[in-house]
Amino acid sequence: MEMARVGARPDGGVDRLALTEADGAARALLRDWAEAAGCTLAVDGLGSMVLTYPGADPSLPAVAVGSHLDSVPTGGKFDGAYGVLIGLEIVRALHAAGKHTRAPICIVNWTNEEGARFAPPMAASEAAMGFTDAAAVLATPDRFGTTTYGAALDAAGWRGTRDPAEARRFAAYFEAHIEQGPVLEREGIPLGIVTHGFGVNYCTITVQGQDGHIGSRMDDRRDALVGAAEVILTLESIAHGTAGRGLASATRLALEPDARGNIPSVVRLVASLRNIEQDGLDAMKATLAAACQEITNRRGMPISIDYVSGYPSVRFDAVLLDRLRRAAEAAGLRHRDLPTPIGHDALHLGRVVPSAMLFIPCHGGLSHNPAESITPEWSAAGLAALGPAVIETAGGLA
Incomplete structure (x- = not known):
């Protein structure tokens, strides 16, 4: 809640776009804590x-806990921030007790998770991760066309010297997050063990299509917006044809000419x-290509599909997931397995580093x-499972 005061909106949300002044203030607060x-x-x-x-043995690779502090323009208090601050809470507990694990523990705040x-x-x-x-x-x-990531990074004063590739040497990576879905609340289960990502x-x-006056005959038009609606x-x-296994969304729209x-x-x-599953994603892409070709043939409107980014379906590490389950059971907390359809940094980490969500x-x-919003009880449940799993993975208390 204290972190949410940084970039606070009047409606109770947060606006901390990556590498803005608000994002820099959140970073500084995390650093100080x-x-x-x-x-x-x-x-x-x-x-x-x-x-x-630090761990008792500095030669050992670190165990990382992370997520992000940046938000969308109309963001909430807990998306991302929970996953960073739960790592801080694990470290605070160790520090307050005067304890260290054998391996170091790292708290990671990834830049620009939201995009x-x-x-x-x-x-x-x-x-x-090299992808x-x-x-x-x-x-x-x-998105405003006013600067670049690198220029904004320099203006914010947060360009560092550590090689990003050093993160590939983490011994393990854990990420905690709000579900961003209704399953756990609906079923009354406080913990979800994320087995894999879409x-x-x-x-x-x-x-x-073709330019034309809005007074022209309907039969003579090649209206690109009508084609786009299809x-x-x-x-x-x-998406509906995947029996619940797939999702599809159109999220932005640009018109030329954009005139009444x-x-x-x-x-x-x-x-x-x-x-x-990856095979399911490939099938969705093939179906989209065929449908766009049919629209092209029927309407005389060329349609191109340019895939600009993405990532494959990622399975999380079975050993780390089992540690989360055992920690949950030791704390008397119900849990269930589920996948994540939403992107998280752990999906890139999980392609290289043993990872769990x-x-x-x-x-x-x-x-x-x-x-x-979340409850303090849900927040504490996450810590009760994640803390012991991270400490065990870092070699236990020294």
């Missing part, structure tokens, strides 16, 4: 913060496809909304 708990700060070349609590200012999302963790080029990330323009592809779909309904239909008196000649859609409920499954 962590240093007071015995951590040292390193910042990598993409701005991600790594706060290390709300610099697309795509999770670019810093993706680059750290995209760091220089390309730094050159990414912001595969995701982001794309730009371009529909090309594509949007096609996305919905494809003109029939649009070009429409660009930003869309995403998600599926619980833990969910707690949120009211109504609501997230990316100022009304996003």
Whole structure:
């Protein structure tokens, strides 16, 4: 709740777009809290913060706990911040007790997880794991066209010298998060053990029609917006055809010309496809391509699909997941397995580093909304499971 005062909105939410003044203030607060708990700060070349609590054996690779402090423009208090601050709470407990684990523990705040200012999302963790080029990330323009990721990083004063690739040497990575869905609350279960993440592809779909006056005959038109409307309904239909295993969304729309008196000649859609399995995601892409070709043939409107980013379906580490389950059972907490259809930095980490995710409920499954909320009991349940699992993975108390 104290962190949520940084970038607070009048409606109770938060606005901490990546590498803005509010994001910088949140980073500074995290730094101060962590240093007071015995951590040292390193910042990598993409701005991600790594706060290390020393282990008894500094030669051992660190166990990391992380998420993000940046938000969407109309964000809630807990998305991302919970996963960073739960790592801080583990370290604070150790520090207060005068204890250390054998291996170091790192708290990680990944830059620009949301992608709300610099697309795509999770670019810093993706680059750290070697799946995209760091220089390309730094050159990414912001959504307003006023600056780049690298320029904003320098202006905020958060470009560090640590090599992002050092994160590949973590012994393990844990991420806790609000569910951003209704399952746990509906079933009265305080903990979700996240077994795997959906595969995701982001794309730009371009529909090309022909300029025309809105007074022209209906039969003579090649209205790109009408074609794009068919594509949007096609996305919905494809998702419904997966028997609950897939999701599809169109999230942004740009028209040329964007004028009241003109029939649009070009429409660009930003869309995403998600599926619980990689084969299912590939099938959704094939179905979309065939549907767009049919619209092209019937309406005389060329449609192109440009896949710009994404990640495969990722299975989390069985040993780490079992540690979370055992810790939950030792604390007397009910839990259930479930996947995540939503992107998290852990999905990139999990492709390289043994990783695990833990969910707690949120009211109504609501997230990316100022009304996003959790209970202190749910928050404590997450710590009761994550803390022992992290300590065990770091070699136990020295």
